[in-house]
Amino acid sequence: MLASPKVPRRDWERGAEGGSLLSRSAIYNMDMDTPTDLPLFTKLYTLAQVLGALIYRGFRSERKRKLKVVHAVVMVSALVCAVVGLVAVFKFHDSKGFANMHSLHSWIGLATVILFACQWLAGFLTFLFPGLRSSLRAAYLPLHQYFGLFIFAGAITSTLLGLSEKAIFVQSVGSESVLVNVTGLCVAVFAGLVTYLLSQPKFRRQATEDEVLLTDTVLE
Amino acid sequence: MLASPKVPRRDWERGAEGGSLLSRSAIYNMDMDTPTDLPLFTKLYTLAQVLGALIYRGFRSERKRKLKVVHAVVMVSALVCAVVGLVAVFKFHDSKGFANMHSLHSWIGLATVILFACQWLAGFLTFLFPGLRSSLRAAYLPLHQYFGLFIFAGAITSTLLGLSEKAIFVQSVGSESVLVNVTGLCVAVFAGLVTYLLSQPKFRRQATEDEVLLTDTVLE
Structure with missing residues (x-):
């Protein structure tokens, strides 16, 4: 169970050496011969997720319908970044013959992206197209917000796990x-x-005067 | 920077071999000769933190003053567990000559416990003794709740980082x-x-009828 100090590190460990500890280059090489920054798209995913989530807080005077469309577009871009990042990691592992889905980092990361995709789809069907009736939308909204935070926490946890794993693999010191x-x-x-x-709650978007007058559009 | 596969693992890595991957024994050996379960008190800390946080949700019909005292007592027990756990880890490292505070796990873990202690003290001074005036208590409450969740997230993240680190150190497979x-x-x-x-919000404690009649006691 406990390895002796002289045991050579296994393939899946050495695999991690292909990436960089911190981003040394912003150039992402899709053919995976020299993957200088495997986690670049993961960073873009997390960043887009944050931007998408904060849209309702940042643009509180915009029409809600517009914000919803921007929110959905930013979030689908985040999803694309996440999928590109995952494909790159799997391609890189396969090209080197390393095992996939070995670490807790990979499990939490993949679970987060799968949840993110489900959340996007459910949000799209509920709030945009076809758009369910107001009472259902209102009932689902708190769950959508809760899972948004849960998935964000998952992405951050996965980031920290990746950072920690990487530091151990490259035997960082001092x-x-x-x-x-x-x-x-x-x-x-x-x-x-x-x-x-x-x-x-104090940063929540308030319904505009127009929306209050046309009650039906508050939830649009 | 990148270690060759044959490089022997350093002392701080081997140090982790003293603990167990998962809890194999509930007996905690304070003299550190055979520390069979270093993280036991960390688990107790997290568990007590959860119990303390849920007290207001679980006992919604109890008097608020009573719940506050129980909350403070459970949380101070959690703090004691955390400190005992930390002392044990430092003693263990020192006895083996391993470096302390090397990993991200240790940084996030220690930061979480320090924040927890500050939060407990601020809560005690604000809500119990000397107990500030109602308006200040009401203004601080959302911050206290927010930091409670933030610290809980820190404890969970630290747990996952420790689990992942351990799995890498013992080279877990299959x-x-x-x-x-x-x-x-x-x-x-x-x-x-x-x-x-x-x-x-739907699980929040509602003020009892008595408390509503005696408005001043709602925040007590």
Whole structure:
């Protein structure tokens, strides 16, 4: 069960050496011969997810219908980034003969992306097309918001697990491991700030005067 | 920077071999000669934190003052468990000559416990003794609730990081790594359920009839 200190590291461990600890290059090589930054699309996914979630908080005076369409488009872009990132990781593993889906990082990451896709589809069907009736939309909204935060927490957890795994694989020491840990704390603080904006009722979008007059459009 | 597959694992890695992957024994050995389950007190800490947080949801018909005292007592027990756990880990590392505070797991874990202690003190001073005036208590309550969730998320993230680290150190393979990952997913689902109970307004404690009549006691 406990490995001796001299045991050579296995393939799936060495596989991680193909990526970079932190982003050393923004150029993403899809043919996977020299994958300089495997997690680039994962970062784009998380960033787009945050932008999409904050749209209702940032543009509170815009019409709700417009915000909903922008929200859906940003979120589908996030999903595309996530899928591109996943395909790249699997292609990279396969090209090197490394095992897929070995670590907790991979399990939490994949579960998060699958949940994200389900959440997008459910949101699209409920709020946009075909768009269910107001009472159903109103009943589903809190669940949609709750799962949005849960999935965001999953993406952040997966990020931190990836960072930690990477630091162990490359055997980071001294100032390098301090850099990894400071990065991790910054990610956690960032997640905390986003969650604060999303969870406090005072930042919620208020219905505009027009929407209140035309009650039916409040939920549109 | 990238280690060759044959590089022997360093001391801080081997240090992790002293603990157990999953709890194999509930007996905690404080003298650290054979620490069979270092993370036991961390588990107790997280569990007590969950119990403390759910008290207002579970005992909604009890007097608020009573719930506040129970909440404070459970949370201070959680803090004691966390501190005992931390002392044990530091003692264990020192006795073996391993470096402390190296991994992201340790940073997030320690930050979480420090935040927890601050949160407990602020809550105690605001709501119990000396107990600030109602308007200040009401203004602080949402922040106290928000940080409660944030700290809980930190404890869960730290748990998952520890689980992942451990799996890498002991080089888990096959069904063992599946067990680790399923455990991790269960922890995540558990955290999601607790967060759901804590975040949904419909589970909130309602003021009792007496409290509404004696308006001043609603915030007590």
